Amino acid sequence: MLGSVLPFSPDLADRVSEYCEKHSEELPESLDKHWEWTVRTWMDAEMMSSKLQGQWMIWMSQWMAPKRVLEVGTFTGFSALAWYEGTRATNAEIITLDVRGEVLNFTRKMFKELGVDDRIRVIEGPAASMLEHVEGQFDLIFLDADKHNYQLYMNRILERRLLSPHGVVLVDNVFARGLTMGNEFNPYIEKIRRPFWEANGETLRKLNKSFLDDPRIDTLILPLFDGVTQIKWRAGYLERQEAGAAKQ
Numbered sequence: 001m002l003g004s005v006l007p008f009s010p011d012l013a014d015r016v017s018e019y020c021e022k023h024s025e026e027l028p029e030s031l032d033k034h035w036e037w038t039v040r041t042w043m044d045a046e047m048m049s050s051k052l053q054g055q056w057m058i059w060m061s062q063w064m065a066p067k068r069v070l071e072v073g074t075f076t077g078f079s080a081l082a083w084y085e086g087t088r089a090t091n092a093e094i095i096t097l098d099v100r101g102e103v104l105n106f107t108r109k110m111f112k113e114l115g116v117d118d119r120i121r122v123i124e125g126p127a128a129s130m131l132e133h134v135e136g137q138f139d140l141i142f143l144d145a146d147k148h149n150y151q152l153y154m155n156r157i158l159e160r161r162l163l164s165p166h167g168v169v170l171v172d173n174v175f176a177r178g179l180t181m182g183n184e185f186n187p188y189i190e191k192i193r194r195p196f197w198e199a200n201g202e203t204l205r206k207l208n209k210s211f212l213d214d215p216r217i218d219t220l221i222l223p224l225f226d227g228v229t230q231i232k233w234r235a236g237y238l239e240r241q242e243a244g245a246a247k248q
């Protein structure tokens with residue numbers, strides 16, 4: 001097999017996810033409980049990352065050992081909890097942004113109850129303006145919010161140098177359930193949700209091309225979950241900018 005993606009049906013894909021969850025480092029009980037609570041409590045729980053994605057976040061952040069993490073899209077806090085868990089060794093500061101006050105009230109309360117509010121700071125407001133005010137640099141940035149603004153967020157991040165020189169931006173859902181590649185790529189989406197994902201697919205198609213054409217960054221799209229793009233500064237870009245600025 002020379003391709004990178006296996007052709008699973010929805011039923012088999014669920015079983016593969018379950019297999020991976022069971023054969024990976026276990027999700028801590030607090031995260032598992034929080035995930036289950038979100039599913040029971042929020043109608044739009046589908047927004048939350050999967051349990052396996054949580055296991056991946058913990059693994060990735062343990063390995064990357066970031067000192068600071070920035071997340072765009074908190075929802076009920078599952079992914080922020082995963083970053084917290086994965087950065088116990090580095091004691092990273094985690095800043096997470098979201099616009100939905102009614103969810104964030106629960107999220108903040110839960111962070112306090114779990115005692116993770118010592119390192120997780122929740123900022124409420126539209127990410128576009130919040131990203132104008134966040135200060136300093138981040139080694140790991142996770143974009144998981146409104147897809148049509150990803151380009152704007154990425155520009156803010158790069159222009160304001162919010163990404164540290166060796167940092168990584170992880171952009172979630174770049175497949176838009178498969179429709180980024182074409183509307184025929186996923187016949188299983190519920191009819192009522194199809195227009196939403198078709199619009200996202202179109203947005204993400206343009207975005208993926210624009211990231212690839214951006215001379216500031218190196219881009220890698222992976223068929224992980226609903227598509228994850230990894231972005232880092234292009235080798236030499238920051239040095240060339242600095243040299244140019246020094247000449248002026």
Ligand SMILES: C[S@@+](CC[C@H](N)C(=O)[O-])C[C@H]1O[C@@H](n2cnc3c(N)ncnc32)[C@H](O)[C@@H]1O
Nearest residue numbers: 047048049073075078079098099126127145146
């Ligand atoms: C996919 S959910 C985040 C899921 C979360 N990262 C997790 O894994 O559990 C997307 C979140 O982005 C937020 N969002 C949407 N538009 C936003 C905006 N303009 N500014 C900030 N947050 C926004 C939504 O309120 C929602 O909670």
